[in-house]
Amino acid sequence: MADNPSYKERKVITIGVVSELTGLSERQIRYYEERKLIFPERSPKGNRKYSFSDVEQLIDIANKREEGVQTYEIRQEMLKAKRKEERRYRKELLRGEINARFGVQKE
Amino acid sequence: MADNPSYKERKVITIGVVSELTGLSERQIRYYEERKLIFPERSPKGNRKYSFSDVEQLIDIANKREEGVQTYEIRQEMLKAKRKEERRYRKELLRGEINARFGVQKE
DNA sequence: CGTGTAAGGAATTCTGACACG
DNA sequence: CGTGTAAGGAATTCTGACACG
Numbered sequence: 001m002a003d004n005p006s007y008k009e010r011k012v013i014t015i016g017v018v019s020e021l022t023g024l025s026e027r028q029i030r031y032y033e034e035r036k037l038i039f040p041e042r043s044p045k046g047n048r049k050y051s052f053s054d055v056e057q058l059i060d061i062a063n064k065r066e067e068g069v070q071t072y073e074i075r076q077e078m079l080k081a082k083r084k085e086e087r088r089y090r091k092e093l094l095r096g097e098i099n100a101r102f103g104v105q106k107e
Numbered sequence: 108m109a110d111n112p113s114y115k116e117r118k119v120i121t122i123g124v125v126s127e128l129t130g131l132s133e134r135q136i137r138y139y140e141e142r143k144l145i146f147p148e149r150s151p152k153g154n155r156k157y158s159f160s161d162v163e164q165l166i167d168i169a170n171k172r173e174e175g176v177q178t179y180e181i182r183q184e185m186l187k188a189k190r191k192e193e194r195r196y197r198k199e200l201l202r203g204e205i206n207a208r209f210g211v212q213k214e
Numbered sequence: 215c216g217t218g219t220a221a222g223g224a225a226t227t228c229t230g231a232c233a234c235g
Numbered sequence: 236c237g238t239g240t241a242a243g244g245a246a247t248t249c250t251g252a253c254a255c256g
Contacts (some may be wrong), residue, residue, distance in 0.1 A: 014247095025239080027239065028238090029239085031238070043246095045245080045247090046245095047247085065237085070237090071236080072236090079255065101236080
């Protein structure tokens with residue numbers, strides 16, 4: 001589904017660059033991690049690494065915060081969206097299984 | 108043509124990460140820049156920033172070097188490919204202009 | 215030519231804490 | 236709650252140079 005090299009998801013960007021890209025302070029970025037809104041990886045020596053996808057997520061968070069939405073609420077929204085996505089995915093899986101057993105044959 | 112956000116071309120990766128990604132030493136990466144094989148941007152304070160595209164380019168360079176190709180030769184090949192690409196592009200431009208004046212109308 | 219390394223300095227990042235509100 | 240800041244240390248990056256071959 002995603003590109004195989006998947007430039008968007010590779011966690012390769014350091015916090016300083018993320019700060020420039022998002023306009024957020026490093027303090028804010030680390031705090032949003034503490035509040036479980038963002039999940040960077042760590043380099044061997046402990047430096048945070050973010051993906052472009054994380055950068056976009058942070059920009060969304062920044063917009064919500066400007067509207068006065070609290071981090072807790074943002075987290076709730078994220079969890080809700082995630083559950084919805086999982087339901088959609090399971091449904092898709094199920095459809096595939098049913099087709100494999102009872103569906104019309106291809107060719 | 109490329110994605111608008113253009114994750115592949117944004118120069119956001121520090122040299123340490125590029126070193127991990129490519130298996131090349133920082134010394135080698137800086138040297139290939141000196142030889143004009145790679146063109147990182149610089150952060151305000153002078154740190155090199157690379158794109159995913161640069162990383163791929165470096166992997167190609169590493170492969171060529173393993174085959175014993177010298178940096179000078181690699182550079183010549185790159186310049187040749189670039190000129191070829193430019194000819195293709197100008198041809199494309201020209202075709203567009205001709206169509207705009209004399210070509211069949213759409214609709 | 216291509217790469218390793220030691221050198222010294224400057225910039226980056228990390229954590230835990232105090233501050234304000 | 237969300238963010239700024241000073242603190243001290245560790246890791247990163249930079250440049251110019253010497254070394255080997």
